[in-house]
Amino acid sequence: MRVPAKVNLQLAVGPRREDGFHALVNVFHAVSLFDEVTVKAAPPRQSRALTELTAAGQSESHLARVPLDGSNLAARAATLLAEETGAGSPVDIHIDKRIPVAGGMAGGSADAAAALVACDRLWGCGLPRERLLELAARLGSDVAFGLVGDTAVGTGRGELLEPLASPGRFRWVFALSTRGLSTADVFGEYDRLRPDAPEPRLDAALEKALAGGGARALGRALSNDLQPAALSLLPELERTLEAGRSAGALGALVSGSGPTCAFLLGGGDEDPDEVAEREAGVVAALRSTGLCEQVVPADGDVPGSTVL
Numbered sequence: 001m002r003v004p005a006k007v008n009l010q011l012a013v014g015p016r017r018e019d020g021f022h023a024l025v026n027v028f029h030a031v032s033l034f035d036e037v038t039v040k041a042a043p044p045r046q047s048r049a050l051t052e053l054t055a056a057g058q059s060e061s062h063l064a065r066v067p068l069d070g071s072n073l074a075a076r077a078a079t080l081l082a083e084e085t086g087a088g089s090p091v092d093i094h095i096d097k098r099i100p101v102a103g104g105m106a107g108g109s110a111d112a113a114a115a116l117v118a119c120d121r122l123w124g125c126g127l128p129r130e131r132l133l134e135l136a137a138r139l140g141s142d143v144a145f146g147l148v149g150d151t152a153v154g155t156g157r158g159e160l161l162e163p164l165a166s167p168g169r170f171r172w173v174f175a176l177s178t179r180g181l182s183t184a185d186v187f188g189e190y191d192r193l194r195p196d197a198p199e200p201r202l203d204a205a206l207e208k209a210l211a212g213g214g215a216r217a218l219g220r221a222l223s224n225d226l227q228p229a230a231l232s233l234l235p236e237l238e239r240t241l242e243a244g245r246s247a248g249a250l251g252a253l254v255s256g257s258g259p260t261c262a263f264l265l266g267g268g269d270e271d272p273d274e275v276a277e278r279e280a281g282v283v284a285a286l287r288s289t290g291l292c293e294q295v296v297p298a299d300g301d302v303p304g305s306t307v308l
């Protein structure tokens with residue numbers, strides 16, 4: 001399975017609900033940074049575990065944060081599907097990781113979405129899409145989007161998805177940090193900074209930009225209510241954002257709960273040579289900060305979890 005990362009074009013965060021989650025208006029956009037998740041029937045083995053996991057691909061600092069036990073979101077997805085359907089024979093799951101870990105790009109959620117679809121097929125469950133989406137939502141607020149991909153608006157705690165039209169492809173660059181940020185910590189810092197958060201709303205300027213306003217309008221409309229909280233926890237991110245902005249990015253923001261920073265370079269009806277020139281400038285500027293572990297270009301939007 002191939003499954004994409006996400007960047008949030010708008011992340012509007014409301015007050016904390018009684019269940020501990022925040023009400024969101026979350027505009028997801030899937031980008032061409034993919035994990036590949038392979039699920040195979042396991043050969044007979046001593047342990048009676050439903051899942052055994054391996055991971056490779058990302059840098060050591062990222063891989064060190066990927067749990068290889070039953071707490072991995074891909075393993076939790078397989079376990080939930082087995083519990084819900086009564087199906088399930090042991091599987092080996094390999095994750096070829098390209099999505100940053102604890103980076104605000106929903107990498108674990110993507111793996112969970114891929115494992116759900118793969119196990120559903122392998123075990124012959126044949127669950128309807130609605131049921132897969134419901135199981136995905138139980139695994140985490142971002143998991144359902146891993147199934148859907150493209151551009152979509154999530155309400156509730158982010159799991160209730162409606163597709164949004166996106167006018168063509170946009171070019172992005174992502175600055176990965178060596179550090180991770182815990183999503184729960186960033187929401188906690190948000191509560192401290194914004195005890196009076198209003199109900200979240202979809203931004204009309206973003207809707208207009210997506211309805212055909214072009215890359216410059218999209219760049220101006222990007223917004224993330226969690227950004228001040230992520231910057232408060234990792235102040236050096238402000239320098240990363242500023243480096244990309246000064247080098248000509250059309251928009252710059254922290255992706256989700258961070259610390260990955262996203263830079264919009266162009267797309268839509270813009271001249272590709274101009275976009276390529278802008279990309280070279282932004283990539284060079286980000287590298288020269290010495291703050292980014294990796295600087296990775298990608299396109300969006302792209303489809304969700306796909307069988308290879």
Ligand SMILES: C[C@](O)(CO)[C@H](O)COP(=O)(O)OP(=O)(O)OC[C@H]1O[C@@H](n2ccc(N)nc2=O)[C@H](O)[C@@H]1O
Nearest residue numbers: 020021022024140141142143157158183184187256257
């Ligand atoms: C920041 C985003 O990535 C934006 O897309 C998501 O809202 C987070 O989605 P996720 O990583 O799938 O998060 P979950 O696994 O559902 O929740 C992790 C933790 O984040 C906080 N959380 C998450 C989603 C939400 N709407 N409100 C929250 O307060 C809660 O403290 C929760 O315990």
Ligand SMILES: Nc1ncnc2c1ncn2[C@@H]1O[C@H](COP(=O)(O)OP(=O)(O)OP(=O)(O)O)[C@@H](O)[C@H]1O
Nearest residue numbers: 072073101102103104105106107108109111142183
């Ligand atoms: N398959 C997985 N890949 C990465 N991390 C995983 C996975 N399964 C569990 N985790 C745990 O989840 C934590 C968050 O990882 P993830 O990469 O999903 O963060 P994120 O991209 O910031 O999430 P989000 O953007 O959805 O808030 C990791 O620190 C790790 O402990």
